[in-house]
Amino acid sequence: MAGAPSLITFPVRRGERQLVGPARPTPYVFKMLSDIDDQDVLRFYRSGIFFYRSNASKAALDPVKVIKSALAEALVHFYPLAGRLRELQPTRKLVVECTGEGVVFVEADADVRMDDLGDSLAPPVPCYDKLLCEPESPTAFVVDRPLIYVQVTRLRCGGFIFGFQICHCMADGMGIVQFLTALTECARGVPGAPIVRPVxxxxxxxxxxxxxxxxxxxxxxxxxxxxxxxxxxxxxxAHHAFFFGPSEIDAIRSQAPPTLRSTASRFDLVGAFMWRCRTAALGFDPDDAVRLHIFVNARVRNRSRRTVPTGYYGNAFAFAAASAPAGELCRRPLGYALQLLVEAKARASQEGYVQSVASFNAAHRRPPFPKARTYLISDVTQAGLLAVDFGWGRPLYGGPATTMLATFHQEGRNEAGEAGILVPIRLPTLAMERLKQQLRKELLAYVAIKTADKIDSNLVTGPNLAKL
Incomplete structure (x- = not known):
């Protein structure tokens, strides 16, 4: 049920950085960010990376030229992304100056074939530092800088890798996928692109x-x-990508209380399970309070006083928070953690909650976001990352390039091709070894002997190349 990151390395030859601006003139205006966008915790560049196999029908096309041209076209519609953030003093409020200066684009070539990377990829992907323009970091200076960095890397086999980084203040996960979808529509020549107009x-x-x-x-x-x-x-x-297929999820669901067994989502079940196991692996004192933070999408009905319109690509989310003493969380059954998670999501789903978050941030001048003893999780299995198609077909992998503060639940498959949820984790080395043991112990305790062999096999041979 687990996979370690591939250790393969390969040379990458990068070209000079270029600025790609909108293909046609765009308005010169100043646009204020919202009080959800304008949080200090979002002042960094969020990465994504997509691996594409070669396509015989596209043999005459250069993906670098196709994507570069499509990027210029997409920026006509998403023109604030071609501008620069300015900071208003003394409040440090962020505003976009829509200058049309453009985004950074890099053309590159790698001396590697897609087959060399294996069939299953998970963050951190091989050589991510050579496939992204900027160093990965949970914090960054975002003022007076390009808001997007793109690198398209050709592979020896005819495939390519699309890597990008975008300032998180400008868009959340749903907004990023909306922009990428528009970009791929432009690349494929879809009439009337983008189909969903940016708001x-x-x-x-x-x-x-x-x-x-x-x-x-x-x-x-x-x-x-x-x-x-x-x-x-x-x-x-250490990094590890844990895989939860139908057997593992059924085993966890069997331990949920009857009131939640049929209603809890896969995300809820795996999130609560991993929170307990991670807490045990880190070895907190029993009285230490530990916290779970969950991204809650405000685009869902009733989480906002006013409906977030279709096409809104800004940050539209709140954090749901649950906490418990570490000893109690680990000692009590899974249902305790699951109930805390479900209740936290319900609180953050109340009508007007996201507007209240905006007001809280404005009133407290962007309060710091607590990270100590906190497990931050987000569900991107329904985000559409594996539908980002530039015309070469669906990506072999599409998602975060690395593991950092947040843990993203992603679509994934194990070595047998079974679909499930991939949970990439980053922990201190000794804690990671304890986490693997804890997961094995917990899951094997939840299933009958006839199922144990299958689960144990998944634990040992995971989706990403290595064994435990």
Whole structure:
């Protein structure tokens, strides 16, 4: 049920950085970001990477030229992304100056074939630092810089890798996929592209004055003794991608309380299960409070006072927070963690919650986001990442290039081709070894002997090349 990242390395020859601007003139205006966009925690560049096999019908086409031309066309419609962020003083409020200067584009070639990378990829993908323009980091200076960086890397086999980084202040996961979909429509020559027209309307999630905070926002309150953590930047980290197929999910579901057994989603079940196992692996003191943070999409009905319109590509989410003493979380049955997760999502799904978050951020001038003893998870299995098709077909892999602060639940397959959920994790090396053991122990305790052999096989031979 687990896979370690591939250790393969290969040379990449990069060309000079170029600026790609909109294909036609666009408005010169200033556009204010919302109070959800304008959080310090979002001041970094979020990466994505897509691997494409060669396609005989596209043999005469250069993916670099196709994507570069499509990028210029897509920026006509998403023209704020071709501008630059400015910071208004003394409040540090971010505003986009729509200058049309463009985004960074790099052409590259790699001395490797797609088959050399294996059939199953998971973050961190091989040589990600050579396939992205900028170093990966959970923080970055975003003012007066290009808002998007793109690198298209040709492979020896005729396939290619599309890597990009986008300033998170400009778009959330759904917004990023919307832009990428528009980009691929332009690349494929879809008439009337983009099919879904981009909508700005950031005032929808901008606080009125005085700010009206209508809900409690414990997700921004630091836990007691925040310095008492088991993960520090100086740690030596290991990466692993855990795979949950139907057998593993059924085993977890069997341990859910009857009231949640039929209603809890796969994301809920795996999220609660991993929270318990990760907490146990990190070895917190029993009385240490640990927290789970969950991204909640405000585009879903009733999570916003006003409906977030189709085509809105800004940040439209809130964090749902659950917390518990580490000892109690690990000692009590899975149903305890699952109930906390479900209740947290319900609180963050109340009408007007996201506007209250915007008001809270405005009133507190972008409060710091607590990270100590916190497990942050997001579900991107329904985001459409594997539908990002430039005309060469669906990607072999599409998703984050690396594992950092957040853990994304992604679509994945094991070595047998079975579909399921891939959960890439980054932890200190010793904690990772304990986590593998904890997962094996927990899952094997949940199933009958006749199923145990199958689950144990998945645990040992995971989706990404290596064995435990």
């Amino acid at each position: 700005w309307e950031r005032e929808l999630l901008t606080a009125s004055w005085p700010p009206e905070i209508t809900h409690d926002h414990q997700e921004y309150a630091p836990l007691p003794n925040p310095g008492k953590d088991m993960v520090t930047p100086s740690d030596v980290f």
